[in-house]
Amino acid sequence: MKLYSEKNRVIANGMQDFDPKHVFECGQCFRWDREEDGSYTGIAHSRILNVKKEDDIVIFDNTTVEEFEKIWVDYFDLERDYSIIKERLKRYDEHLEASVEFGAGIRLLRQDVWEMIVSFIISANNAIPKIKKTIEKLSKAGGESIGIYRGGEYYSFPDVKNIYNLQQEEIENCKAGYRAKYIKDSCGMIARGDVEIQKLKTMDAKESRNELLRLSGVGPKVADCIMLFGLQKYEAFPVDVWVKRVMEHFYVEEEMSLKKMRDYAVDKFGDLSGFAQQYLFYYARENGIGRKK
Numbered sequence: 001m002k003l004y005s006e007k008n009r010v011i012a013n014g015m016q017d018f019d020p021k022h023v024f025e026c027g028q029c030f031r032w033d034r035e036e037d038g039s040y041t042g043i044a045h046s047r048i049l050n051v052k053k054e055d056d057i058v059i060f061d062n063t064t065v066e067e068f069e070k071i072w073v074d075y076f077d078l079e080r081d082y083s084i085i086k087e088r089l090k091r092y093d094e095h096l097e098a099s100v101e102f103g104a105g106i107r108l109l110r111q112d113v114w115e116m117i118v119s120f121i122i123s124a125n126n127a128i129p130k131i132k133k134t135i136e137k138l139s140k141a142g143g144e145s146i147g148i149y150r151g152g153e154y155y156s157f158p159d160v161k162n163i164y165n166l167q168q169e170e171i172e173n174c175k176a177g178y179r180a181k182y183i184k185d186s187c188g189m190i191a192r193g194d195v196e197i198q199k200l201k202t203m204d205a206k207e208s209r210n211e212l213l214r215l216s217g218v219g220p221k222v223a224d225c226i227m228l229f230g231l232q233k234y235e236a237f238p239v240d241v242w243v244k245r246v247m248e249h250f251y252v253e254e255e256m257s258l259k260k261m262r263d264y265a266v267d268k269f270g271d272l273s274g275f276a277q278q279y280l281f282y283y284a285r286e287n288g289i290g291r292k293k
Contacts, residue, residue: 002014008061009061012058020039020040021034030119039051044071082107108228109229116225117230120218120225120226121182138174143158160187182217185216220259224236233274239258
């Protein structure tokens with residue numbers, strides 16, 4: 001991959017295994033939105049970035065080479081060779097082979113664990129447009145303005161202290177509904193040091209999962225999402241409605257419990273469980289696999 005700098009943007013030539021649509025629409029993030037020109041604008045690390053793919057180049061607008069190498073290389077997991085992961089996954093069976101080929105440009109973002117805790121508490125029994133709207137309102141309520149881009153004002157995701165200082169009613173006003181209490185309670189646990197999120201990455205998968213399950217509003221699926229997208233614990237295999245459908249369609253009986261389904265997948269895919277989940281999720285949702293008629 002070669003990088004070029006031009007007018008506050010970075011142009012990457014020869015970037016492998018990267019497609020913005022696949023990355024931003026595979027269920028792992030909520031602060032990236034598709035623009036009319038097919039590009040995606042999002043916020044991470046209190047910075048605004050626009051990403052667009054044109055033939056063999058990827059354009060990262062509103063950044064510099066220095067910032068790209070310092071922040072975005074890690075965020076987009078660009079130092080990992082996804083061709084090796086994909087080849088390993090395709091050897092499992094024809095279903096994963098088809099899923100990997102369909103979502104060939106997926107990369108798992110290395111996101112902030114605190115943002116993932118709040119985001120996936122909000123996600124429980126919720127639709128993606130509503131999740132995104134709540135996160136946007138919460139960022140306006142507790143975050144800081146980080147600039148104007150393409151006529152829109154963007155806000156950083158509020159830290160633990162800022163959300164802790166919000167009243168529960170203020171969180172409810174962000175369209176969080178009953179989840180506002182969970183957010184407030186979990187925030188209090190973290191602020192008091194009852195759960196030390198900075199230590200979660202050093203724990204093994206089982207230990208970090210058990211610690212996350214102590215948080216209010218965090219059940220097994222939400223814990224697995226936080227582990228996978230915020231802690232880079234690739235042994236995690238979150239089972240949501242689309243993953244349940246694709247697993248039932250290809251691998252297991254319909255009556256299997258979600259816990260047994262998750263355990264089956266983790267046993268089958270091992271250290272690639274999280275990667276397998278993302279390819280299967282994207283393939284199922286985009287193709288309506290197992291959709292009830």
